Amino acid sequence: MTTTAVAPVSAEASAAPVKNYLKQTTTIRSWLLTLDHKRIGVMYLIISLLAFFIGGMLAEVIRTQLLTPSGLIFHGGGAAYRQYNQVFTLHGIIMVFMVLVPMTPAAIGNFTLPLLLGAKDVAFPRLNLFSFYLYVSGAVLAILSTVLGAVDTGWTFYAPYSIDSNSYVVLMVAGIFLLGFSSIFTGLNFIVTIHKLRPRGMTWFRMPLFLWATYATSIIQVAATPVIGVTLLLLIVERVMGIGIFNSALGGDPVLFQHFFWFYSHPAVYIMILPAMGIVSEIITTFSHKTIFGYRFIAMSSLAIALIGFVVWGHHLFVNGQSAELDAIFSFLTFLVAIPSAVKVFNWLATMYKGAIDLKTPMLYALSFIVLFTIGGFTGVVLGALSTDVVLHDTYFVVAHFHYVMFGGAIIAFLGGLHYWWPKMTGRMYSEPWGKFACGLLFIAFNLTFFPQLVVGAHGMPRRYATYLPEYQSYMVVSTIGAYLQLIAFLTMAGYLLHSLFRGAKAPENPWGGTTLEWTTSSPPPTENFLGTPEVDVPYDYSLVEYDPAIGSYIRKEPVPFAEQAH
Template identity: 60%
Template sequence: MTVKAGVAIPGTPSETTDEELNYLNNKTGIKSWLLTLDHKRIGVMYLWSVLIAFLIGGVFALLIRTELLTPGKTIMEADTYNEMFTLHGTIMVFLFIIPAIPAALGNFFLPIQLGAKDVAFPRLNLLSYYLYVLGSLVAIGSIIVGHIDTGWTFYTPYSLEGNSSVLFMTGGAFILGFSSILTGVNFIATTHKMRAPGITWRRLPLFIWSLYATAVIQVLATPVLAITLLLLILEKTMTIGIFDSRLGGDPVLFEHFFWFYSHPAVYIMILPGMGVVNEVITTFSHRRIYGYMFVAMSSVALAILSFLVWGHHLFAAGMSAYATMVFSMLTFLVAIPSGIKIFNWLATLYQGSISLASPMLYTLGFIALFTIGGLTGVFLGTLALDIHLHDTYFVVAHFHYVMVGGTVFGFLSGLHYWWPKMTGKMYNETVARIAFGFVFIGFNVTFFSQFLLGSQGMPRRYYDYLDQYQPLHMTSSGGAYILGVGFVIMGAMFLHSLFKGKKASENPWGSAGYEWMTSTPPHPENFAETPVMTRGPYDYELCTEAELYEGFRSELPAALAE
């Protein structure tokens, strides 16, 4: 007889007598994790995996910055350096940023925020995790096979030359793409079909709206990556003549194919981060989000626009002037929904009751850094300026402000915010704030100096550089070390919390969000009984006088208690 998760079997002694039944203690043993269909456990496994990927990618980043301390050789040779930045890029993009928020935090919280017992297709969910593991191993296998030095963009014809490690890396990315598609399909189906009674589309948490928009992009765009990488693999192994100009192919076609996926992928990366910000900013201002439908629809608008702007990566690539004009104009439109989000976040803070707990610090950091990332995007969308700034450190700084200042800060905000719910433990808030200080300052020192390097004309992916660029390179490397120290402090803080953290209450932040209504850590089936939601996830105006300061009480609204 199999034990159904969450159902106490009469007559059998329960091992959870002194502790409430939760998803961590309902089953034990390694098999209960590896074969689990529980979205929360899969989310936790994803979390560990992406954190390992982040650590590896981060070590590569520090090696790169160390090499760039001085012109010429500092610690490694040119071809090793090229391998380092390729691995940094591919690991951070495919193994970390794309799955970080949706697959780790999203997997855990999407069904809970919907009041559902699990995602729509739990087995598909587990398959997506194992595809992720397989894809990651194949991708990392490229290091063993040979020397991957194409950059994460795999531009032809350079990627067609050289050894077979490119096949492993692209093969890995191909498999990772399927993992991404399965997660997307699952989230769309779950959002449509499994919302608890009372959760209407207008009451949908904004984190879900952003994951939903992300999932749509994942399902529509990722197959194009699969096709592109497959064509690259065929071209490399069979020399068909798709991208090789000597055989009548066109290398620019690869750039079009690649960015037709990879530009939408930028929104796969940033939208979930914006979703986290929506949740955190309302909780820590105790105020309903301003312009709910505008914020929700701006996610959808970004998802749609993301498919129409890939050409802005090719302004210098010899594309026709008319195509260039259209892509530049469409690129400017992206600023509008991004701006709407920022303005609505500001309006949410206005007249709120603002607490500066660590999740909120990361969210406020997100807003400031994403604003810089977005505004420097305006430079790059302006055609005449892009022709100067394209493929320089200005671009490197710009996308790190969006991807790290945006997505990673969003991810960290979410991790700090939901950590107590996921683990049942609190962390040391003072240490968390110190780590934030290091991360925030280190990040800005590292990447702000790169804006100046780029506008001064320093091209990217350079092992060696002219002496005139050295002071800024040294500053940037110094910042990277500060950033590294911040992450070490944060890692130690979370590990300490895991083993020695104080027990977390059900709703430590006093949030009105649905996920805080269940027990901590959550019940194996998320809610002991299917909840009926009688209010929205941001209805702080329903608070009593005391609750406005103390935060929402953890118990369910009166309507549910009957």
């Protein structure tokens, strides 16, 4: 994006260098009560990474358990198997509600959204901080319920398990209720910000694509999340008052719960994947040093995915007593999602075609995303087809599909975004060789973990059991080895990222050659983000940046004042 009108730094300002947002103030209180979107984003990042660590260790427990057919950790029946249920339930709840939903939209989104917009902050900074504390409170309730008696219902809380279970379901559900409202307010804030805070020159179709993705995500957050709020509220009422809403033993309707749950939770997977796709769009064009191919198609495909995503929830209920006519309709609508998703993939590939591709770490993550997301997407079409879904329902095929989309998609793109914006966030460069090593290892380990699960799922191995038939053991061992390798990859990543905080080279303004506005301010940015008011023209014009080996950074070529540019 041509960025031209950043006001020249005045004489006094250059005499007293502007402190960046990390150094502006240093007290704990200045962080905890901050209204700075960048600090709030960093706090989201820290907490969701902690949650990711816990969720990941639970996954390692699951994989260790499944090394042997009778179970390596939990064996002997009853109570032990219930503990296994608790482990995979917590893994699911933490990863979905505390990592995937807030990580990319709230952590990366908060940090980058105003920067990409050229704004000082989001529209409602206090609401932003309020969302963060709702998130923290929800997480605290969830931890409390885990300490008192961890839920064992599966992350979907299906009735009647969630009504009969004698674990602390009410507390956990109340926590998720708060997490949901945190998500609603974040979405509301981002929509208003994108509507009202675009700088001069940034029309809707000149916005960076990450903003389009965030906008589509926010629509889902605002319109779908309240439904799970009501559902969980009714679940609480049902448990506390002992009445029959979802429990068929009391005259309730368990399928109603599933409809409501998936009315939110299916769009929720687009809350997780859409911003991830936005990150990939930014990374691909930057590291191909070539303007994005099919800008409007990518922008509109985000909205299309969000809108179609609202009407596909019934594909989770193909075998749960839904009528055949509804099944067919939902199956058709589900196939429709494949179209905008494929539009994005083809546009990314076309962007790279004849580009000057620079295989830096973020680009490797973006390429991994394309491969893994495509596998996840294709297996999704298999599951969206009625006849195959009846066979594959509740098998490891579903588990593997979900992980290909959510981990191979959302988390891998998040890691790409983390590496892409890490210099901007921290002002430090991480070690490029170690970054490439960790990314490569993660890619191999990921496929080792989940590809065998696709195979055993197709063979009929059911999900969520603590034990399995001996014939699956070789696949399960490979899968577990993959999971351990992933742990090594993540620990490596944590190592070099933390190392970079203390020993990393100072990051220049624009280390990758990006054209969006965040690369026109210092790394890390000052509290006000920009020293002047940025104005923008056509996005993704790479003829305007060139590498300057003297400072190791990309610089803008011949800045032409905005007013003199041809329109």
